[in-house]
Amino acid sequence: MRRSSIYLGFSLSCLVALGFLCFIYPHLSAEQYDRVLAEQKRVVRDLQLTDLCLFSEARYTRNLSQADWHAPFQDNPMAFDTFPSGSLVRPTVLLADDTP
Amino acid sequence: MKWLDRQRCLMDFTLSCVWRRKGKNLGFLLVYTLIIFVVCSVIFFSNALRRQADAVLHDAPEMIVQKMMAGRQELMPLAHQEDIASIRGVRSVEPRVWGYYFHPATQTNYTLIGRKDFRHGDDAVEVGQGVLRTWGAVQEDKLYFRMVDGKALDLKIAATFSAATDLVSADLIMMSQATFRRLTGMPDQFATDFSVRVRNPQECTTIAEKITGIVPGARPILREEIVRTYSALFNWRSGYMIVILSAAILAFCISAWDKATGLSAEEKAEIGILKGVGWGTSDILGMKFWEGMTVSLAAFFAGVIGAYIHVFFFSAPFFEHALKGWSILYPSFRLRPEVNLFELAVLFFLTVVPYTFITIIPIWRVSVTDPDLVMRQG
Amino acid sequence: MILSPAIIALEAGAVLAAGYAAYASAMAMQIIQGWDIASGSEQQLLLEKKTYLISTIFAWLMAYQIISLFLFSYTAENLHDLFVGAMCAAGSLNVNDYGYPTLVLKAFNCLLCGIWLIVNRTDNSVADYPLIKPKYKLLIGIAVLLLIEAIFQTTYFVQMKADVITSCCGMLFSETEETVAGGLAALPSYPTKVIFYLSVLITLRVGIHHYRTGRAALVYSLSAAWLLILSIAAVISFIAPHFYELPGHHCPFCILQREYHYIGYPLYLALFTGGIAGLGVGVIDRFKGSPSLHAAGPLLQKHLCLLSMIGYMLFAVISVYPMIFSDFRLEGY
Numbered sequence: 001m002r003r004s005s006i007y008l009g010f011s012l013s014c015l016v017a018l019g020f021l022c023f024i025y026p027h028l029s030a031e032q033y034d035r036v037l038a039e040q041k042r043v044v045r046d047l048q049l050t051d052l053c054l055f056s057e058a059r060y061t062r063n064l065s066q067a068d069w070h071a072p073f074q075d076n077p078m079a080f081d082t083f084p085s086g087s088l089v090r091p092t093v094l095l096a097d098d099t100p
Numbered sequence: 101m102k103w104l105d106r107q108r109c110l111m112d113f114t115l116s117c118v119w120r121r122k123g124k125n126l127g128f129l130l131v132y133t134l135i136i137f138v139v140c141s142v143i144f145f146s147n148a149l150r151r152q153a154d155a156v157l158h159d160a161p162e163m164i165v166q167k168m169m170a171g172r173q174e175l176m177p178l179a180h181q182e183d184i185a186s187i188r189g190v191r192s193v194e195p196r197v198w199g200y201y202f203h204p205a206t207q208t209n210y211t212l213i214g215r216k217d218f219r220h221g222d223d224a225v226e227v228g229q230g231v232l233r234t235w236g237a238v239q240e241d242k243l244y245f246r247m248v249d250g251k252a253l254d255l256k257i258a259a260t261f262s263a264a265t266d267l268v269s270a271d272l273i274m275m276s277q278a279t280f281r282r283l284t285g286m287p288d289q290f291a292t293d294f295s296v297r298v299r300n301p302q303e304c305t306t307i308a309e310k311i312t313g314i315v316p317g318a319r320p321i322l323r324e325e326i327v328r329t330y331s332a333l334f335n336w337r338s339g340y341m342i343v344i345l346s347a348a349i350l351a352f353c354i355s356a357w358d359k360a361t362g363l364s365a366e367e368k369a370e371i372g373i374l375k376g377v378g379w380g381t382s383d384i385l386g387m388k389f390w391e392g393m394t395v396s397l398a399a400f401f402a403g404v405i406g407a408y409i410h411v412f413f414f415s416a417p418f419f420e421h422a423l424k425g426w427s428i429l430y431p432s433f434r435l436r437p438e439v440n441l442f443e444l445a446v447l448f449f450l451t452v453v454p455y456t457f458i459t460i461i462p463i464w465r466v467s468v469t470d471p472d473l474v475m476r477q478g
Numbered sequence: 479m480i481l482s483p484a485i486i487a488l489e490a491g492a493v494l495a496a497g498y499a500a501y502a503s504a505m506a507m508q509i510i511q512g513w514d515i516a517s518g519s520e521q522q523l524l525l526e527k528k529t530y531l532i533s534t535i536f537a538w539l540m541a542y543q544i545i546s547l548f549l550f551s552y553t554a555e556n557l558h559d560l561f562v563g564a565m566c567a568a569g570s571l572n573v574n575d576y577g578y579p580t581l582v583l584k585a586f587n588c589l590l591c592g593i594w595l596i597v598n599r600t601d602n603s604v605a606d607y608p609l610i611k612p613k614y615k616l617l618i619g620i621a622v623l624l625l626i627e628a629i630f631q632t633t634y635f636v637q638m639k640a641d642v643i644t645s646c647c648g649m650l651f652s653e654t655e656e657t658v659a660g661g662l663a664a665l666p667s668y669p670t671k672v673i674f675y676l677s678v679l680i681t682l683r684v685g686i687h688h689y690r691t692g693r694a695a696l697v698y699s700l701s702a703a704w705l706l707i708l709s710i711a712a713v714i715s716f717i718a719p720h721f722y723e724l725p726g727h728h729c730p731f732c733i734l735q736r737e738y739h740y741i742g743y744p745l746y747l748a749l750f751t752g753g754i755a756g757l758g759v760g761v762i763d764r765f766k767g768s769p770s771l772h773a774a775g776p777l778l779q780k781h782l783c784l785l786s787m788i789g790y791m792l793f794a795v796i797s798v799y800p801m802i803f804s805d806f807r808l809e810g811y
Contacts, residue, residue, distance in 0.1 A: 003115040004108050007394060014401035021408050022439045033436040036264045037155055043265045045159040047213060048196055048295040050326055052153055053230070053270045056209050057427030059200050062271070063211075064333065065326040066164065066293070143483050154559075324562070331559050332480070339481030346486075381530050440736060442484070442552045449487035449549060453542065457494045460534055468527040 107390075110383070114390040117370075128359060129399055135352050136403025136451050137410070139345060143443050144411040145419055146338035148435040153330040156268060160323050161295035162304055164196075168317045175290035180315045184296060187310050189303045195291030197277050199284055201245070206236050208428040210271050214280025220258035222276050228261045230270030230429040243273070248285035255279065263432065270431035296320075342450065349450065353458045360462035368469070375471035384467035392459055396452050403451075404444065412437040480560065484553040485635050488546060492628040495542055499621035502532045506614035506621075513610055529607075532617070533598055539624075540591040544750070547584045548743070550631070551731050554581075557638075567731035576634035583627040590620045592754035593761055600762055600771065600778055608768040667716040667808050674712040678794045681705050681756075685787040688759070692776050695763040695783075702756025702786055709749050709793060716808055717745075717797045723806040745796050752789030755782040 043049065055061035118125050165184065167176040178195055185193045197214035210231060220226065225243060235243060245253045261269040281288065296311075298304055308320035363371075371384060410416060415434055505528050512521055554577065555567035564570045571577030594616055601609040681701040688698045713730050721738050733742035759782045766775050800806070 002108075002112055003119070004111040007111070007115055011397055011401065014398075014405065018401060018405060018408075021405065021437070022444075026437045026439075029437060036434075037436070039262060040156050040265045040268050041159040043261065043269050044156055047215075047269075047272070047274070048161045048194065049268055050157070050160050050164060050321075050323075052149075052156065052330070053211075053228075053266070053268055053272075053431050054149075055427060056211075056230075056271045056429045059209065062200070062209060065321055065329055066166070139483075146483075328560055328562075335480060335482040335557075335560070338483050339486060342483045342486050343481070381527070385530065385534060441740070442549075442556060445545060445549050445552070446484045446487045449491050449545070450483065453487075453491055454494065456538060457498060460498070460538065461531070464531040464534060468530060 107386070110386050111390045111394070114387050115394065117387075118391060118394065124359075125395070128355070129395055131352060131355070132395065132399035132451075132455070133402045133406070135345075135348060136399055136447065137406045139342065139349070139450055140404050140407035140447050141410050141416060141418065142338050142341045142345070143447055144407055144439065145416045145435070146334040146341075147443055148411065148438065150331055150334040151438060152267065152435060153334070154327055157323065157327050157330065160326060162298045162301055162323050163296040163308060164321045165294040165296060165311055165315065166319045166321065167293070167315065168319045173319075174317070175286065176293050178289050178291055180318075181294065183314045184294060184311055187307055187314070189299050189307055191297040191299050194295050194297075196293050196295050197280055197286065198292050199280075199286070201273065201283075203235065204246075206234055206428055208234050208271075210273050210429075212280060212284070213272060213274045214277040214286075215274055216277050218274065218276035220256075220276075222279050224256045224258035224275070225279075226259040226261065226272075226274040227257055228269040228272040229263045229266055230431060231273055232257075232260060234429050245283055247283050253279075253283060266431040267433040271429050349454065353454050356455050357458050357462060360459045361465070363466060368466075371466055371469060372471045372473070375469070381467050385463065388459075388463040388467060392456060392463075396455060400448070400452060404447070408437070408439065411435060480557065480635070480638055482553075482557070484549065484556060488550060488553060489632060489635065491542060491546055492631050495539055495546075496621075496625045496628040498535050499539065499624040502535050503618040503621035505532060506617045510611055510614050513607075515606055515610075529610075532614075533602070536591060536594055536598065536617070540588075540595055543584065543588045543591050544747075547581075547588055548734070548746075550581060550584055552734060555731055555735070566729055568729045573639075574634060574637045576630050576637065580627065580630040580634050583623065583630060587620065587623050587627055588750065589754055589757065590616075590623065592750070593757055594620060596754070596758035596778075596782065597761060597765075600765070600775065603774045603778065604770040606770050608770050609765055612765070665711055665715040667719070670712055670715040674708055675794070677701070677705050677708055678790060681790060682787055685783050688783050689780055689787075692780065695759050695779055698783060698786075699756055699760025699763065702753065702759070702790070705790060706749065706753035706756070709753075712797070713745075719808055720797075720800040720804070720806065723800075723804060725808055741796065745793060748789045748792035748796065750789075752786045752793060755786035755789060758782045759786065 050065050051063045053062070165176070167174045167180075176195070181193050181195060184190060199212050201210045201212050202208070203210060218226075227243070231243075241257045242254045243257060245255065247253050255275065261272065275283075280286065286292075296307070298307055304322050304324070308322060311320050312318050374384065410418065412435055415432070420430060509525050509528065512525055514522055551567050551571075554570040558564040558566055558570045561570055561573055564573070571581060594613070597609055597613050597616065601607055601613055681698070681704075684694060684698045684701055688694050710730070713733075714728050718728055718730055718733055719725055721733050721741060731742075732738065733745065734740065735742075759779050762771075762775050762779050762782070765771060768775075
């Protein structure tokens with residue numbers, strides 16, 4: 001067999017796999033995720049939540065949009081932070097707006 | 101057709117060359133794949149989270165009104181509820197009673213919510229799955245709290261939030277408002293903040309302005325702002341990761357440059373012989389083009405498929421630490437698999453394009469070498 | 479400045495592209511000064527070798543330009559939720575004065591790179607490189623434009639501040655606005671349709687004439703250029719609204735979205751193919767006087783003309799599709 005045929009076969013199968021993952025699999029699994037999303041939305045609406053529970057290490061990283069303006073180290077948007085996720089989280093737009 | 105045939109033959113030849121130096125090329129391919137895998141994971145993960153936040157927060161209250169005093173957040177007096185409700189266009193104003201609870205034994209922060217219409221009575225709680233996982237001493241379905249006055253309070257776990265909603269509810273502890281006030285000492289005529297529902301979302305800004313006029317020190321937070329904040333957050337986060345990774349990409353480009361310039365004597369002799377038997381400069385360029393193309397494509401496919409599996413089937417375990425920080429509690433969630441061409445194009449731009457551009461000049465150098473020069477040296 | 483992977487990718491790409499274009503134009507300068515096909519000196523040999531490098535660089539730049547054009551508009555689309563009032567790419571491009579100029583420059587550079595490659599191909603097809611000097615003068619011009627594009631794009635991203643209130647595409651393309659884009663939207667759909675499809679027919683007729691007789695190359699090229707401009711106006715005036723099935727939605731970027739099955743990509747690619755190849759016919763015609771191109775020139779023109787006609791035909795077919803297969807009627811409103 002020609003080497004190029006082997007390679008082209010490999011690329012084609014990768015392309016098919018990628019196409020399946022990107023365009024077909026999301027549709028196949030949509031129902032399950034829709035159900036989860038509906039459930040999450042219900043909780044958010046019911047409990048009037050405003051934030052995702054991603055970084056629960058500190059008060060101001062747990063509820064990013066509801067943070068105190070004067071949480072430690074948060075006054076200056078680029079200040080060093082005690083908490084690891086604080087170094088990844090961008091100062092909120094609200095805060096950035098407020099700083100002159 | 102003739103053109104296609106020619107390219108196939110060039111490809112055959114290139115692949116044999118690549119295969120002959122397996123060790124070196126496979127090592128390079130591995131590094132290339134790894135770079136694409138990491139960058140792709142960052143892009144997939146942050147975009148999936150961004151979409152998730154966008155979808156979930158769509159049902160958040162249109163507006164939250166906090167009270168500020170001397171630059172600090174204060175409790176909101178319930179007396180203002182009427183004032184805000186009387187503004188035209190406001191459908192409802194509801195006080196939210198919530199706060200944080202630090203559990204010293206496990207060093208974890210939890211979110212407490214006090215509900216007016218709590219179904220399970222005053223001595224019970226409803227908790228998220230993360231609380232069950234981390235609280236530690238869950239005995240006989242009971243949680244022990246330390247009240248504000250130092251006394252102990254034990255509450256029964258009456259219900260749990262389903263694991264499906266972990267992304268929003270993992271650390272929640274819900275209880276009746278009376279219990280919440282007893283536990284935290286929040287006075288009766290205050291709430292943490294108000295959630296405001298608005299009839300026409302387009303009027304949010306006007307209503308927010310009116311509220312700041314009526315309630316002294318009010319700080320309205322619009323849902324649009326929250327969604328925007330999350331968008332900016334994930335954009336920034338992934339951008340930051342890419343900036344950090346750019347050092348790796350740069351190192352990779354240097355190695356690609358080095359690989360293309362520092363040809364071994366054997367390879368140089370090969371090119372010289374090819375030119376000697378009648379290959380032209382453009383043929384050598386074509387061959388080298390296919391060499392770059394085959395390696396790039398293989399790395400791209402492998403990297404992207406790997407990243408997809410990493411992010412969407414295994415929820416990105418490699419990033420968990422960065423997200424988690426020092427927190428004990430981390431929600432378990434599976435991100436909705438969704439990838440668009442845009443993300444793939446960005447990835448392509450960040451990895452394959454620099455690689456291709458970097459190797460143009462070395463490849464040209466190789467392809468224009470005179471056959472006699474090479475053969476005389478060899 | 480907003481830091482997102484797409485912006486980093488575009489910026490890195492722009493720096494690379496501008497850098498390589500500058501490098502290529504430095505070499506072009508040497509070639510313009512020192513080129514002497516009759517000489518066999520070492521200098522001349524080196525210059526001949528360098529032409530290969532420049533051709534390779536530009537082939538890649540062309541590919542880069544096309545992808546970066548789409549990536550740029552898509553990035554603008556992707557960033558719209560950071561700006562109050564921006565509904566899609568049209569809004570985020572409007573957040574400062576550099577958005578639209580960058581986009582236009584990108585499209586223009588795309589055209590120029592394509593034309594340069596055509597000229598290069600023509601030049602290389604004969605032994606004595608008759609077009610070498612005009613070719614490299616054009617190259618220097620393109621390099622300057624690429625540099626300006628990089629500067630504009632950087633300024634656009636640097637000056638971008640999340641949350642600036644911008645006019646969304648609904649407002650920007652509304653009939654009453656006095657901006658350029660608004661003016662295009664104000665083209666009434668029915669007459670535009672008539673003129674557009676008439677122009678397509680005329681262009682195709684001229685193209686067939688040229689293909690069969692080899693004459694009227696310049697006429698074809700001019701009508702292809704006219705059709706290129708008209709097509710963009712047509713997309714805003716009636717083609718895009720037909721895909722959206724909304725009479726007021728004229729945005730030319732939203733058709734690139736998934737909701738419309740990415741139909742914008744084939745649409746714009748067909749348009750660019752038609753435009754670049756069509757302009758190429760005319761550019762080659764200018765150099766027909768050169769004796770060595772006497773045989774190769776017309777043949778290449780024929781191929782380009784065919785390619786250009788196919789591109790425009792595809793464009794017209796895609797644009798007609800929703801008008802035939804959907805119940806939506808634009809004129810009813």
